[in-house]
Amino acid sequence: MTNFSTATRQLILFLIFLSQAVVISVAQQDTQQAAPHCSNSSLNGGYGFSVNGITAGGLQYSLVGRFVADGKGGVTGTSTQSVAGAISRPTFTAKYTVNADCTGTTDITFDFGLTTPLDFIITDDGKSVYIISAGATGSQGDNETGTATRQFNKLQLH
Numbered sequence: 001m002t003n004f005s006t007a008t009r010q011l012i013l014f015l016i017f018l019s020q021a022v023v024i025s026v027a028q029q030d031t032q033q034a035a036p037h038c039s040n041s042s043l044n045g046g047y048g049f050s051v052n053g054i055t056a057g058g059l060q061y062s063l064v065g066r067f068v069a070d071g072k073g074g075v076t077g078t079s080t081q082s083v084a085g086a087i088s089r090p091t092f093t094a095k096y097t098v099n100a101d102c103t104g105t106t107d108i109t110f111d112f113g114l115t116t117p118l119d120f121i122i123t124d125d126g127k128s129v130y131i132i133s134a135g136a137t138g139s140q141g142d143n144e145t146g147t148a149t150r151q152f153n154k155l156q157l158h
Contacts, residue, residue: 038102042126044071046151051131053144059084061144066151073097075106088112098122105134116142126150 051063065079075094080087096106102122109115117134133144 037100038098038104038122039100040073040096040098041071042098042102042122043069043096043104043129044126045069047129047148048151049129049131049146049148051144051146053133053142055083056142061142063146067092067094067148069096075108096120 046066046068048066049064051061053061055061061081061083063079063081065077067075067077069075073096075092075096077092077094078089079092080089090110090112092108092110094106094108096104098104104120104122105117106120107115107117118131119134120129120131122129127150129148131144131146131148133142
């Protein structure tokens with residue numbers, strides 16, 4: 001068996017300690033990065049969106065458009081929708097709440113009177129939003145999902 005000098009043993013122990021410290025530090029950074037910290041201000045600016053699904057009555061439904069979130073819980077938007085091939089262009093407003101874990105809820109009110117509750121999750125530092133219906137008022141049973149993508153970076157809000 002090879003005999004190491006005291007200095008060599010100390011160097012080996014130091015290197016082992018240093019490598020363990022690096023592993024622990026990286027693990028802590030991964031944990032910190034995995035914990036999102038969102039608020040209403042995480043949803044801010046202009047977004048393009050697409051939602052598709054089936055209404056409670058079994059009709060195919062598609063909606064595309066644009067909305068602007070004010071970062072304070074308010075939304076205004078325009079859209080084009082097709083329900084069983086019938087095209088219309090409703091506008092809408094909404095109030096939303098974003099939780100610290102980047103999930104949220106909103107109630108969208110269309111200009112023709114329908115209010116639709118949605119659940120969502122914000123991803124990619126607010127660049128993308130995944131949407132699912134939580135049942136439309138007056139037409140429970142709708143099954144709709146969609147996505148929204150920020151149109152411009154935060155410095156170019158239009």
